[in-house]
Amino acid sequence: MDLPPPSVLAQLPRPLQASAGRTQIGEVFSLAESKKRKRYEVAVAVDGEGLNIYNVQSPKLITSHAVPPQSVFSCRPCAIRRRIQETSVVKRHIYAAVERPKHEIKGFFEETVPGSATAPVIATSSYTLKDAQSPTTFVGIIPRESNDDSNDELFDLLSVHRDGQVRRFTSDLKTQKWSIQHKEVKNEVGAAFLVEFDDARRSLLKKRPDLAALAIGDVSASPANNPSVLLLVSHPVSEDGSSKLALDDVKVHIFAIPVTYDSAAGIVDDFQKLRHLHTVQLPKVEGIEIDSREPQWTFHSGSAGLSLSFQKGYINCDLSQYSPTVTTKFVLNDEHFSSIMRISPYSVIGAGKSLVGLYDTQYSSVQRRIGTRDLSPAKSKEFDPKAAMTFVGYFAKLGIVLAVKDSALLSFDLSSTHTIRGTSLKRQRDGLLIDAIGKGVSSSASWNTAEAGDCLGLSNKEENSRWNTLKEGLNSAIKATDPTAFDNAVTSYFGTEKLLSLPQTSANLEKALFILSKIFTVRQQQEAGNLRNDSATLKLALWPKKTFDWLVKSGLFTLDHIDAAVRRANKPRILPPFQTGSLVQALADFDAVSLKPLFLLLRSSLSLLPPDELTRALKVFIDLARASSVALDQPEIMAITGAADVEMDDDSSSMPATEPATTANDNDKNNSNNNNTTTKTNVSLQDAFTGLNLTLSKLHAYPINRVVSSLRSTLSNTDTLAIVHHLRVSLATGGYTARFTENPPVPLDAIKAAPRLSLDTIVDLMNASVDAIGPSGWISAVEFVGTAVNESEMIAHMQSEVSAALAGVEEAAYMKGVLGEFIRYGSQVTAASTNTNNPADKSSSKAITAALTTTTDNSNNNNSSSSITDPAPGVKREYDTYGKLWETYTFPKAGEEDGKILPLSLNAPTTGESSSSLEQQVAAGAGRTKIQKSTGAVQNRTNREMAYLQRRAVPDYSVIRIHL
Numbered sequence: 001m002d003l004p005p006p007s008v009l010a011q012l013p014r015p016l017q018a019s020a021g022r023t024q025i026g027e028v029f030s031l032a033e034s035k036k037r038k039r040y041e042v043a044v045a046v047d048g049e050g051l052n053i054y055n056v057q058s059p060k061l062i063t064s065h066a067v068p069p070q071s072v073f074s075c076r077p078c079a080i081r082r083r084i085q086e087t088s089v090v091k092r093h094i095y096a097a098v099e100r101p102k103h104e105i106k107g108f109f110e111e112t113v114p115g116s117a118t119a120p121v122i123a124t125s126s127y128t129l130k131d132a133q134s135p136t137t138f139v140g141i142i143p144r145e146s147n148d149d150s151n152d153e154l155f156d157l158l159s160v161h162r163d164g165q166v167r168r169f170t171s172d173l174k175t176q177k178w179s180i181q182h183k184e185v186k187n188e189v190g191a192a193f194l195v196e197f198d199d200a201r202r203s204l205l206k207k208r209p210d211l212a213a214l215a216i217g218d219v220s221a222s223p224a225n226n227p228s229v230l231l232l233v234s235h236p237v238s239e240d241g242s243s244k245l246a247l248d249d250v251k252v253h254i255f256a257i258p259v260t261y262d263s264a265a266g267i268v269d270d271f272q273k274l275r276h277l278h279t280v281q282l283p284k285v286e287g288i289e290i291d292s293r294e295p296q297w298t299f300h301s302g303s304a305g306l307s308l309s310f311q312k313g314y315i316n317c318d319l320s321q322y323s324p325t326v327t328t329k330f331v332l333n334d335e336h337f338s339s340i341m342r343i344s345p346y347s348v349i350g351a352g353k354s355l356v357g358l359y360d361t362q363y364s365s366v367q368r369r370i371g372t373r374d375l376s377p378a379k380s381k382e383f384d385p386k387a388a389m390t391f392v393g394y395f396a397k398l399g400i401v402l403a404v405k406d407s408a409l410l411s412f413d414l415s416s417t418h419t420i421r422g423t424s425l426k427r428q429r430d431g432l433l434i435d436a437i438g439k440g441v442s443s444s445a446s447w448n449t450a451e452a453g454d455c456l457g458l459s460n461k462e463e464n465s466r467w468n469t470l471k472e473g474l475n476s477a478i479k480a481t482d483p484t485a486f487d488n489a490v491t492s493y494f495g496t497e498k499l500l501s502l503p504q505t506s507a508n509l510e511k512a513l514f515i516l517s518k519i520f521t522v523r524q525q526q527e528a529g530n531l532r533n534d535s536a537t538l539k540l541a542l543w544p545k546k547t548f549d550w551l552v553k554s555g556l557f558t559l560d561h562i563d564a565a566v567r568r569a570n571k572p573r574i575l576p577p578f579q580t581g582s583l584v585q586a587l588a589d590f591d592a593v594s595l596k597p598l599f600l601l602l603r604s605s606l607s608l609l610p611p612d613e614l615t616r617a618l619k620v621f622i623d624l625a626r627a628s629s630v631a632l633d634q635p636e637i638m639a640i641t642g643a644a645d646v647e648m649d650d651d652s653s654s655m656p657a658t659e660p661a662t663t664a665n666d667n668d669k670n671n672s673n674n675n676n677t678t679t680k681t682n683v684s685l686q687d688a689f690t691g692l693n694l695t696l697s698k699l700h701a702y703p704i705n706r707v708v709s710s711l712r713s714t715l716s717n718t719d720t721l722a723i724v725h726h727l728r729v730s731l732a733t734g735g736y737t738a739r740f741t742e743n744p745p746v747p748l749d750a751i752k753a754a755p756r757l758s759l760d761t762i763v764d765l766m767n768a769s770v771d772a773i774g775p776s777g778w779i780s781a782v783e784f785v786g787t788a789v790n791e792s793e794m795i796a797h798m799q800s801e802v803s804a805a806l807a808g809v810e811e812a813a814y815m816k817g818v819l820g821e822f823i824r825y826g827s828q829v830t831a832a833s834t835n836t837n838n839p840a841d842k843s844s845s846k847a848i849t850a851a852l853t854t855t856t857d858n859s860n861n862n863n864s865s866s867s868i869t870d871p872a873p874g875v876k877r878e879y880d881t882y883g884k885l886w887e888t889y890t891f892p893k894a895g896e897e898d899g900k901i902l903p904l905s906l907n908a909p910t911t912g913e914s915s916s917s918l919e920q921q922v923a924a925g926a927g928r929t930k931i932q933k934s935t936g937a938v939q940n941r942t943n944r945e946m947a948y949l950q951r952r953a954v955p956d957y958s959v960i961r962i963h964l
Helices: 197-204 209-216 452-456 461-480 483-494 506-519 545-553 559-569 582-590 596-603 611-632 635-641 658-670 676-699 704-714 717-733 759-780 791-818 820-835 839-855 864-869 914-924 943-952
Strands: 007-011 023-032 035-046 050-055 060-066 078-083 090-100 104-112 121-128 136-143 155-161 165-170 176-181 188-196 228-235 251-257 275-281 296-300 305-310 313-318 325-331 339-344 347-351 355-360 365-371 389-395 400-405 408-413 520-526 533-540 876-879 884-888 929-931 938-940 958-960
Touching (some): 104 155, 136 188, 188 296, 209 251, 339 389, 506 545, 533 582, 582 596, 582 611, 704 759
Antiparallel strands (some): 007 408, 023 035, 050 060, 188 228, 296 305, 313 325, 355 365
């Protein structure tokens, strides 16, 4: 399933300093009984522009506040919305940290009365950080106890600097309550998170009740007195500017911030105001180096998961364990992610170089994806397609992901996959293996990775060197579009003799897939007015004839193998489903003149094309026949391919191809002096009918219901009617509607070269074509454009043809009964000749078959009784030691019609050595003993067994003479 194109929620103001300016987005909360609740809103801080709040559920701008043009924000803003129950006044507070021109915390306050016509009351405040040594990296809201003063807000503001200094302010930013530089924080702070105590106790501290008790301290247990938990993520930064960072260099410091802060509540020192609970070090992960300037940290309070996204992937650590463990590791070495965000325990959404995808981290697969060039559904200039995308928020209940690209706030809808609409908000199960099969993106194509030697069977350096040489040769041949060089590279690697006798192993299959990935490429199909890729089409890059022939004859050239090869070559990009008939169309488009690749595939007995591909081939050959018939000005061919009704007589012996055949012969006489162009067109017309019959024969191998479905979905009614007329012509010219005493119509010259269709193929495919058109199509006949379809006459003609064909079947069945013994004897002789290795026997069997064929026309054959009394020439009589007489008949050469008889047993003579050796053994008396197969013991045969063997030793054609 594809990821739908994102919708543009808002066009954000561009930073005043376009090159260095940033746009940062934070969350908006509400307070309910001293607990924060996330709202469906976002706070946007734009350098040099201002602070805005947008509603993401019903996209609109809520409020906007301007800042001086020289202002540069150092971190994400935060906002809170409160409703005063007594007065119904709505208060909004927006906070942001400014880095330049000076370090300060800015606050914007707004009061509105719902339903009132008066303008909102807006106020601003700021607190200058005169002693700040580093920029602020985090600002957040801390709930606190309420006082008697109703004007006092129920929260404070907390800020964290990059050097680890933590400050606490009143909500109006008039007072700094305290500023602490804790000694536990020795490195630079990369991220900070505020967690409610109830959430921390259920997840982060669920295995550490001692830390939960330490966080509460001596304060009475009450929801209003619960502290807030602060997490600081720190890591070292080298002085020389080195950007490499290992995961085990990162430490997470856990602090508790009590609700109260004054000495009257028993908090007298800084370490009680900012209680250090624990410091943990993240585990070491081999083979991963992170740029210390690029990591994006997020914390999921429900699972105590600290997530790190970087250019190569995503890592999630569970902090609830005694020692943090890595629960998710999703790394793509060939990708370059600009941002990754957690969606569920097993899913993340990531923006890479070429696509935005929803990834399953458990199985390293892509569940849904969209190309980065297809993000705007209307091809508008709402943002720069080359700009990096950053995910800024996920609203699980709405099922939407927010992202910023250039100056646009985008929304990705994931509700169809990850949430259930309605009263229940329970999330559907994800991370299933069945959903990940065939969508893996753990790395690029396995032929290019370091582990390729295992799947390709490369066991030593020499084989690796030969494989690398093959890759270089194929790549250079593709670049130069040289099929001969491609064949030479494949032949030099596999060997000339081994090419067609390559054993079917998994390693050789992988090598064949690699070769197929070089022969075929993919071409995206884009709908008009929509950049979304709904389907892909195969494209033949070049046609190396020897390699192509090897792949087809070895059975490796299948649609499934091509699909797997092309998709693997395009990893980590996930291709959409291929268009119906994409393979056949790619072969036809590559060589539209001779169609050699397509004919090679259709003539192979090992190629198994699905019905949709074969129906697409029918469309190709129908169009070719139409174009050729128009070029040759042959109305009889146009009557077939153009789906016009063919005039037929009521007499079954007068079929529709008789008159066109005469016309075609006349045309040949009149056009005998044409140039080479006409000859070339004639060849193309013959190829069209040859391709039609080859395709129809292969299509007949599938069930009729699948054939009907493919015809209906691929061909128009006009094309299907052309198939009906072609089958009617084949029915007539094949002799199926002519009586035994009549000559069938002479087929068209263009149809003579085509392979004949069997009666079963013609009947089944004609029924399928009629069903594909359907009753409504036959009644209306609207789609038969450019044809003169007379429904009643055509149905009547088809009924007469079916009656004639049925009469022919009855006549053939009667003749088969008359000649049944000859046919059975001939089939036995033919089967025996195919099993023997003696060329002389094969030639004699052909002579026997020819003699039998000639015998059927001769009415003066000798009967079997006369042959016993007076054997014909060539009959040899012999006696054995038991007094048995048998006669061996040798058929004369072809043309000698005297004495052609069948043996009494009506069975072909045995040519093997087993029966003769058995007769010799019994005759010599050497078969008195036998060896048991199970034990190997030698036992004597009984008289009953000896009599049975003697009866088995009697030839098929024998007469026993009794001597008195």
